[in-house]
Amino acid sequence: MPSVGVCRWRSSPLSAVLRRSFVVDLLPPSRSQLCGAVPCDFPSPDAVGRRIRLLKIWWKELMVLGATTTAASGVGPLGPVLGDFPFAEKLAPPVVAPTPPAPPPVSPPANCHASRGDAAWAPPPHPSARRARIKRPPACLRLPPPHHQHTHHALPVIPPPRPPSSAHRPPSIQDRRAMGTVVDAPTVVTENEEVAVNMLGDKKVTVVFVLGGPGSGKGTQCANIVEHFGFTHLSAGDLLRAELKSGSENGTMIENMIKEGKIVPSEVTIALLKEAMIKNDNDKFLIDGFPRNEENRAAFEHVTKISPAFVLFFDCSEEEMEKRLLGRNEGRVDDNIETIRKRFKVFVESSLPVIEYYKAKDKVKKIDAAKPIAEVFEDVKAIFAPYAKTA
Ligand SMILES: Nc1ncnc2c1ncn2[C@@H]1O[C@H](COP(=O)(O)OP(=O)(O)O)[C@@H](O)[C@H]1O
Ligand SMILES: O=c1ccn([C@@H]2O[C@H](COP(=O)(O)OP(=O)(O)O)[C@@H](O)[C@H]2O)c(=O)[nH]1
Structure with a gap:
């Protein structure tokens, strides 16, 4: 055996x-x-x-x-x-x-x-x-x-990225990485709930994943949502850039991945998100630019026991996104045409499957992000109406 x-x-x-x-x-x-x-x-x-x-x-x-x-x-x-x-x-x-x-x-x-x-x-x-x-x-x-x-388990669901060549094919390294993420107490992530028994213990949190191609306007709209609906904005990209600037032992690796438009290993990004959520008293979080692939998604749910309330998906053409990124002028090392094309490829190959995953669960709210900023926000507002600040 x-x-x-x-x-x-x-x-x-x-x-x-x-x-x-x-x-x-x-x-x-x-x-x-x-x-x-x-x-x-x-x-x-x-x-x-x-x-x-x-x-x-x-x-x-x-x-x-x-x-x-x-x-x-x-x-x-x-x-x-x-x-x-x-x-x-x-x-x-x-x-x-x-x-x-x-x-x-x-x-x-x-x-x-x-x-x-x-x-x-x-x-x-x-x-x-x-x-x-x-x-x-x-x-x-x-x-x-x-x-x-079921979709959620005490242990992570290992998505079937490709059909096994034989019935006994051992899981890939990626599968194992997703499986092996440390857990403190196995807990079932509840389905169709905005909150779950999670890493924050009794604190109920609402998490919205904000996804979309590079330059689709995620960060821009998150700033609006923060202002109008009292969410805390956690940009995975910003957290990674801050981590690399802090002189962390992972700094060089993060820098190289960003320059190449590749996805930083889940454990690094999840640790940063986890720390940011634990430190913050708010109970409503926008997680922007994460999860970027299926492994990110499975590992996050496994480690935090948090299932997103929904996924806000900014849909935009590559042509429009490219124009925006080239005009962003934030001095980012990855906003050059060569890296932008790589990021588009990664988005299509790795991130769209995450959106498909949540679509199958009826959790995706798609926004036409090609419209002007104010018009996009009108659509966003309609989605966030249930979270309107009461004060
Ligand atoms: N709807 C829009 N129309 C035109 N330009 C936009 C729109 N949304 C964002 N931008 C601009 O495009 C660039 C990329 O937007 P950003 O929010 O940083 O995208 P992302 O976070 O998805 O990478 C920014 O310079 C921003 O001002
Ligand atoms: O969860 C994440 C978020 C970002 N990144 C890296 O950070 C870069 C910039 O991501 P960000 O979300 O800041 O910008 P976007 O590509 O959406 O414009 C990506 O290309 C990746 O290299 C990553 O590896 N994992």
């Missing part, structure tokens, strides 16, 4: 908050048999030690199950990664807790609809996992079987 356990570690893109994250992607069937992703934020070397010990125990369990490992670029098998872990040498000789015997076969609880052998079902938490107080979802919430799949 070829099961695959993959592990990687990474540091937060925010240099100010140096938190190490260990992510284990367990691909089916191990994922359901064991524990899914292991959420590990490491505030201190002691905590690192505890988590490493836990991971080692889980690793042994995988071995008991006959798992094999697969290495792929940027992702390493668990064993070597543990050895490479930067804090490992700071630990006293690692005390590996005695591995309890593999748990005996257990039947699913009566109130669980999944049956034994069903990929959705998993045995109860291993005692060692309980000791470490890792939050685990109820067994029934883990990996629903295909015929029960």
